[in-house]
Amino acid sequence: MLLLNASGCLDALTAADTARALDAFVTKTVTPHERAGNAPVRIAETEVGMLNSIGLANPGRERFLAETLPRLHELGVPLWVSVGGFTAQEYAETCERLDGIAAIELNLSCPNVEEAPETAPEIVAACRAVTSLPLYAKLSPAVWDVAEAARAVAAAGADGLSLVNTIRGLALDERTLAPTLGPAVGGLSGPALKPVALAAVYACARAVDLPIVGMGGVQSGRDALDLLACGASAVALGTVLFADPDAPGRVRSELAAELALRGLEGPEDAVGLAHEDRLQTRKHLDIGGKALV
Amino acid sequence: MLAAEPVGPYTLLRLERGGLDPGRPGQFFMLEAPGRLLPRPMSLCLAPPGELGFLIDAIGPGTRALCALDQGDSLAVLGPLGNGFRLDVARPLLVGGGIGVAPFPYLSEALGGAPALLGFRSALHAEAAALVPNAEVVLEPEYVTERLEPGFDVLACGPEPMLEAVRALAPDAQLAWEAPMACGYGACYGCAVELDGRWKRLCVEGPVLSAAA
Numbered sequence: 001m002l003l004l005n006a007s008g009c010l011d012a013l014t015a016a017d018t019a020r021a022l023d024a025f026v027t028k029t030v031t032p033h034e035r036a037g038n039a040p041v042r043i044a045e046t047e048v049g050m051l052n053s054i055g056l057a058n059p060g061r062e063r064f065l066a067e068t069l070p071r072l073h074e075l076g077v078p079l080w081v082s083v084g085g086f087t088a089q090e091y092a093e094t095c096e097r098l099d100g101i102a103a104i105e106l107n108l109s110c111p112n113v114e115e116a117p118e119t120a121p122e123i124v125a126a127c128r129a130v131t132s133l134p135l136y137a138k139l140s141p142a143v144w145d146v147a148e149a150a151r152a153v154a155a156a157g158a159d160g161l162s163l164v165n166t167i168r169g170l171a172l173d174e175r176t177l178a179p180t181l182g183p184a185v186g187g188l189s190g191p192a193l194k195p196v197a198l199a200a201v202y203a204c205a206r207a208v209d210l211p212i213v214g215m216g217g218v219q220s221g222r223d224a225l226d227l228l229a230c231g232a233s234a235v236a237l238g239t240v241l242f243a244d245p246d247a248p249g250r251v252r253s254e255l256a257a258e259l260a261l262r263g264l265e266g267p268e269d270a271v272g273l274a275h276e277d278r279l280q281t282r283k284h285l286d287i288g289g290k291a292l293v
Numbered sequence: 294m295l296a297a298e299p300v301g302p303y304t305l306l307r308l309e310r311g312g313l314d315p316g317r318p319g320q321f322f323m324l325e326a327p328g329r330l331l332p333r334p335m336s337l338c339l340a341p342p343g344e345l346g347f348l349i350d351a352i353g354p355g356t357r358a359l360c361a362l363d364q365g366d367s368l369a370v371l372g373p374l375g376n377g378f379r380l381d382v383a384r385p386l387l388v389g390g391g392i393g394v395a396p397f398p399y400l401s402e403a404l405g406g407a408p409a410l411l412g413f414r415s416a417l418h419a420e421a422a423a424l425v426p427n428a429e430v431v432l433e434p435e436y437v438t439e440r441l442e443p444g445f446d447v448l449a450c451g452p453e454p455m456l457e458a459v460r461a462l463a464p465d466a467q468l469a470w471e472a473p474m475a476c477g478y479g480a481c482y483g484c485a486v487e488l489d490g491r492w493k494r495l496c497v498e499g500p501v502l503s504a505a506a
Binding site: 008009010011013014015028036037040041042043044045046048049050052054057174190191239241242243244245 | 323325329330331332353354355369371472473474475476478479480481482483484485486487492497
């Protein structure tokens with residue numbers, strides 16, 4: 001598993017070919033009840049990114065399970081279901097109903113809706129108690145210490161981390177100087193988010209021993225390589241999919257070229273290279289492996 | 294990119310078609326906007342052999358970049374996308390406002406030069422009416438809805454208040470809606486609009502929707 005989509009950045013039912021080009025498809029966040037989403041305008045482009053304020057529009061858990069999920073299974077792509085809610089119990093109730101999928105991603109950090117009163121570790125613990133599926137905690141980088149948040153969800157039973165969600169941003173209309181988005185503030189994604197994502201992945205990779213799906217501003221193979229080097233073992237594509245439905249194949253081949261350029265055999269060889277200590281560790285293991293042969 | 298021709302305050306962007314299907318009138322394409330992160334949705338205006346023509350109002354950084362393209366420049370084009378107009382109508386009347394007339398030249402051709410009622414904010418903007426055969430032009434402060442007579446199968450495209458006024462007068466009208474969208478193929482949910490209590494993604498369920506739907 002290497003390449004995924006960021007939740008909410010692809011509908012596999014309207015773009016099956018794009019979804020099949022990924023190693024797993026991550027659904028839009030499912031909440032217990034149907035959500036219409038936020039009032040328009042929902043999308044704004046900025047100089048180095050984009051803002052969205054969709055507001056977790058989704059058909060709700062029951063319709064998702066009855067109608068959407070069976071159709072997604074037909075695609076033959078491993079599925080990750082993104083789960084949201086307003087209480088730990090709501091998250092857990094959805095997790096409990098999920099079966100036959102590759103993983104659950106807990107959306108603990110949507111910038112466009114009111115936050116759950118419980119903390120992220122409480123939500124993870126509640127979900128851990130009801131499912132044996134892999135649980136990935138999607139965290140916001142907009143906290144003082146994302147590594148501390150990572151340690152807390154790891155202790156609560158998370159199997160992996162998804163880093164990062166969007167952060168809040170604002171854009172103004174060039175004529176009226178009023179906020180472009182209906183709800184004024186939205187989630188910032190795209191190239192502007194990449195350094196934020198790298199910093200979060202770098203910090204969390206040092207803090208916890210969990211697999212990390214890195215995302216935030218990946219436009220190219222080089223961007224994917226940077227996330228791997230910071231400690232991600234998989235990469236998700238978000239905003240780039242909006243402009244380029246063929247991005248999965250392109251990013252894959254660009255990444256292969258970037259790896260070859262550096263004499264690396266596969267993506268796994270790049271994981272953690274930004275960390276000096278891990279680099280030393282792996283060199284040592286490589287030598288040991290060769291000696292054994 | 295073959296040419297960028299001024300049409301009143303608008304620009305007619307003529308692109309080499311390549312292998313792309315022009316699709317049905319009212320369908321749209323996502324055009325790469327040079328130097329911008331996101332492509333821009335544009336309905337097809339004209340489809341002469343080997344070409345795709347788009348009528349563009351340069352109102353922001355993306356549309357300005359498109360209108361500034363030079364002959365010979367290449368750009369990524371995705372489409373045709375969405376649902377176009379139904380053409381099985383007995384007494385078609387095209388009703389448009391401003392840049393909303395963009396899909397009408399291609400639509401008019403498909404409907405054998407059906408009559409059109411087009412509203413503009415100035416005589417300069419109304420130069421775009423020259424692209425649409427059999428067009429009656431209305432200038433502000435008069436509105437197209439003041440001249441709209443019953444008994445027609447209305448196919449409309451224009452600003453939201455105009456579409457709302459048209460659907461009030463012509464309950465069976467086909468309306469082409471517009472909303473900012475990032476992707477054009479159902480991924481971003483940016484173009485969702487609430488119509489009669491239901492949310493629809495204009496890119497996959499529209500942009501042309503029946504007024505009664």
